[in-house]
Amino acid sequence: MTDIIEAYLKKVLQQQDQVEIRRSEIAQLFDCVPSQINYVINTRFTIQKGYLVESKRGGGGYIRIIKVQVLDDLDMLNTMIEIIGDSISEKDAKSVVQKLYEDDIITKREAKLMLVAMDKSLYTGERAIDNRLRSKLLRMMLVNLKYEEPNKRKADHT
Amino acid sequence: MTDIIEAYLKKVLQQQDQVEIRRSEIAQLFDCVPSQINYVINTRFTIQKGYLVESKRGGGGYIRIIKVQVLDDLDMLNTMIEIIGDSISEKDAKSVVQKLYEDDIITKREAKLMLVAMDKSLYTGERAIDNRLRSKLLRMMLVNLKYEEPNKRKADHT
DNA sequence: TTGTTAATAGTCAAAAATAGTCAAACAATC
DNA sequence: GATTGTTTGACTATTTTTGACTATTAACAA
Numbered sequence: 001m002t003d004i005i006e007a008y009l010k011k012v013l014q015q016q017d018q019v020e021i022r023r024s025e026i027a028q029l030f031d032c033v034p035s036q037i038n039y040v041i042n043t044r045f046t047i048q049k050g051y052l053v054e055s056k057r058g059g060g061g062y063i064r065i066i067k068v069q070v071l072d073d074l075d076m077l078n079t080m081i082e083i084i085g086d087s088i089s090e091k092d093a094k095s096v097v098q099k100l101y102e103d104d105i106i107t108k109r110e111a112k113l114m115l116v117a118m119d120k121s122l123y124t125g126e127r128a129i130d131n132r133l134r135s136k137l138l139r140m141m142l143v144n145l146k147y148e149e150p151n152k153r154k155a156d157h158t
Numbered sequence: 159m160t161d162i163i164e165a166y167l168k169k170v171l172q173q174q175d176q177v178e179i180r181r182s183e184i185a186q187l188f189d190c191v192p193s194q195i196n197y198v199i200n201t202r203f204t205i206q207k208g209y210l211v212e213s214k215r216g217g218g219g220y221i222r223i224i225k226v227q228v229l230d231d232l233d234m235l236n237t238m239i240e241i242i243g244d245s246i247s248e249k250d251a252k253s254v255v256q257k258l259y260e261d262d263i264i265t266k267r268e269a270k271l272m273l274v275a276m277d278k279s280l281y282t283g284e285r286a287i288d289n290r291l292r293s294k295l296l297r298m299m300l301v302n303l304k305y306e307e308p309n310k311r312k313a314d315h316t
Numbered sequence: 317t318t319g320t321t322a323a324t325a326g327t328c329a330a331a332a333a334t335a336g337t338c339a340a341a342c343a344a345t346c
Numbered sequence: 347g348a349t350t351g352t353t354t355g356a357c358t359a360t361t362t363t364t365g366a367c368t369a370t371t372a373a374c375a376a
Contacts, residue, residue, distance in 0.1 A: 002362065003218060023325060033364055038326065043361090058371025061324040109303070110268060116298040117275055122291070133280070140274045148267050160352065181335060191354055196336065201351085216361025219334040 001032055006044045009065060018066040041065065047083055048095035050103075073105050077146050081139050087131040093118040093138055106145065114141060163188055163195065164202045167223060175308040176224040199223070205305065226305040231263045235300050242297055245289040251276040251296050264303065272299060 005026065012019045027034040045051040045065050055063040070076040080096050088096075094115060101111040116122070117137055123130035163184065170177045185192040203209035203223050210224040238254055246254075252273055259269040274280070275295055281288035 001217075024323090034325075035327080035365075036363065039362070055325060056371075057323085057325040057369070059323050059373065061371075063325075107267075109265075110271060112302050113268060113271055113299050116302050117295060119298070122295055122298060137275060137280055140277070140280060141271050144270050144274045145267070148270060182333090192335075193337080193355075194353065197352070213335060214361070215333085215335040215359070217333050217363065219361070221335075 001030065001036065002040050002043070005030055005032075005037065005040045009040070009045070013065065013067055017069065018064060020062050020064045022061070023063055037063070046092070046095060048092045048099065050099050073150060074146060076100070076103060076105055077142050081142050084135050084139055084142075086135050087128070088135040088138065089131060090118055090120045090134070093134055096138065114138070117141070159188065159190055159194065160198050160201065163190075163198045167198070167203070171223065171225055176222060178220050178222045180219070181221055195221070205301075208305075210305070210307065224307055226307055229304060229306055231261075232304055234258075234261060234263060235304050239297050239300050242293050242300075244293050245286070246293040246296065247289055248276055248278045248292065251292055254296065272296070275299070 008030075009019060009021075021037075023034050023037045026037055030036075041053055041063065045053055047068070050068045052066040052068055053063065054066070055061070068079070070079055077100075080100065084093070084096065097106070097111050097114045097118065100106045101108065106114070118134055120130065123133065166188075167177060167179075179195075181192050181195045184195055188194075199211055199221065203211055205226070208226055208228060210226050211221065212224070213219070213221040238258070242251075242254065255264075255269050255272045255276065258264045258272075259266065264272070276292055278288065281291065
């Protein structure tokens with residue numbers, strides 16, 4: 001269900017750079033409880049994945065999902081570095097890498113290298129410590145990319 | 159039983175380069191306990207045998223088996239992985255990366271990413287601990303370079 | 317203005333729906 | 347008989363679904 005609703009919203013977002021819904025309407029449309037919509041948004045439309053969410057309660061209330069717009073690769077990298085902050089979970093870190101791949105800022109191989117480096121199996125198991133180290137490593141890699149020549153890319157480098 | 163399930167999955171994989179199952183369904187189909195499926199996967203669909211496995215728990219969970227191609231540079235990478243062992247200094251690690259770059263096994267950008275990850279400024283300062291973590295990370299990265307998923311169209315997110 | 321009600325959305329934790337781990341029991345092979 | 351491989355099930359971990367309760371806002375009544 002979550003996947004279906006996610007797909008629906010992403011489809012709309014392919015045409016527009018933002019979408020505004022009424023929570024109860026979408027819940028009805030997909031025949032689920034309203035809080036399911038919150039779950040979808042909290043897990044699939046995070047800032048690490050490149051989305052901003054605004055909402056208002058009360059009469060005429062809404063939930064608005066906005067695709068984050070960036071100027072260019074450099075802007076994207078800077079934005080991501082900010083988002084990462086000084087601590088990041090495995091999941092969020094992987095979302096960031098995935099996003100960079102989807103936006104053609106890194107190649108698939110680069111993404112895979114970065115993903116292994118984010119994997120929890122690499123770290124100590126102390127969550128707080130791991131998240132700080134992971135953040136440091138990811139930020140260092142992104143900073144590095146800022147000063148590298150962009151990859152020459154074909155339209156589709158799968 | 160293990161052989162039968164293995165054969166079944168491999169038959170499907172002859173037609174497609176990946177297969178997605180629901181563990182409980184397959185267990186039912188072959189009338190065995192679900193954890194049997196894990197056994198099959200752990201013994202017959204390893205990375206050494208050319209398979210990658212991904213899974214998700216919870217509602218809508220799945221196990222996905224993906225055929226991977228082993229790349230040409232296998233020997234070189236295997237040798238490097240052996241040399242690295244379970245502990246490596248910053249200097250030696252950087253030499254390894256440099257060598258891979260000189261031998262055209264990795265690109266310049268990939269080399270830079272890996273070098274950042276080897277840098278001592280990332281680590282704790284406890285030499286023994288750092289060298290083990292560095293080795294683990296470098297080996298994980300190299301293992302990753304050995305395999306490649308078959309071409310799959312990336313979603314067209316224009 | 318000021319309360320009150322209706323119409324929203326948000327939070328949180330329990331329950332349900334999955335998959336993973338591990339070790340004991342069992343079976344096959346050497 | 348010892349070793350290695352397989353099967354089983356109890357227990358754990360993760361993700362999703364659900365619903366009761368809370369918070370906010372707008373509209374309206376006093």
